[in-house]
Amino acid sequence: MFFSWLLKKKKTVSEEYHNPIKNPGLTTVLIVYGSTSGNTICLTSVVEQILRDARVVLDSRNVVETSPEDLKKYDVIILGASTWTGGELQEDFKSFYDGLKTISLEGKHGALYGVGDSSYPHFCKAVDLLRDRLKEANCTIIIDSLKIDGKVEEHFEEAQEWARDLVQRIYRLEN
Numbered sequence: 357m358f359f360s361w362l363l364k365k366k367k368t369v370s371e372e373y374h375n376p377i378k379n380p381g382l383t384t385v386l387i388v389y390g391s392t393s394g395n396t397i398c399l400t401s402v403v404e405q406i407l408r409d410a411r412v413v414l415d416s417r418n419v420v421e422t423s424p425e426d427l428k429k430y431d432v433i434i435l436g437a438s439t440w441t442g443g444e445l446q447e448d449f450k451s452f453y454d455g456l457k458t459i460s461l462e463g464k465h466g467a468l469y470g471v472g473d474s475s476y477p478h479f480c481k482a483v484d485l486l487r488d489r490l491k492e493a494n495c496t497i498i499i500d501s502l503k504i505d506g507k508v509e510e511h512f513e514e515a516q517e518w519a520r521d522l523v524q525r526i527y528r529l530e531n
């Protein structure tokens with residue numbers, strides 16, 4: 357119920373977004389998230405809210421509707437993914453991850469977050485896999501990754517604090 361509400365809310369919000377490419381001179385930010393049971397969507401909403409409150413020019417998309425080429429249109433790329441069995445990437449991220457190998461993100465800046473469970477081996481490994489792939493594409497990582505252990509609802513403050521720190525780092529790119 358909660359997640360279906362979130363999904364509906366995200367659609368409405370996404371429709372409200374303006375195209376960041378129409379705002380030359382501003383740092384444009386894209387969040388790409390992938391989620392199997394809704395937890396990363398929940399975390400994405402927390403991060404998005406802080407960025408939007410700070411008037412960051414932001415677009416946010418599910419990885420299933422995003423291609424690696426799309427990343428080239430933005431200055432800052434934020435990837436959010438959960439980790440699954442044996443430290444694997446969230447299912448929807450797999451082809452996107454393969455596609456990242458073929459592009460250059462020279463001059464772009466990146467940040468990563470994810471949800472996992474430290475009772476499994478390879479805690480939040482998907483975040484590290486994606487970070488390494490961004491680095492291989494010559495994207496500069498501007499903040500340590502946020503890794504949420506367990507229930508997102510119990511870590512809202514940690515997520516908000518991380519997002520506020522990220523906002524400051526994005527602002528610095530503009531100066």
Ligand SMILES: Cc1cc2nc3c(=O)[nH]c(=O)nc-3n(C[C@H](O)[C@H](O)[C@H](O)COP(=O)(O)O)c2cc1C
Pocket residue numbers: 390391392393394395396397437438439440441442443444446471472473474476477478479480481506
């Ligand atoms: C079968 C299964 C395997 C999992 N494997 C891992 C793992 O290897 N590492 C980890 O950090 N979390 C692991 N998790 C925890 C998930 O990443 C966690 O439930 C996360 O909140 C799912 O986020 P999502 O709903 O956004 O996909 C696993 C969960 C399940 C159910």
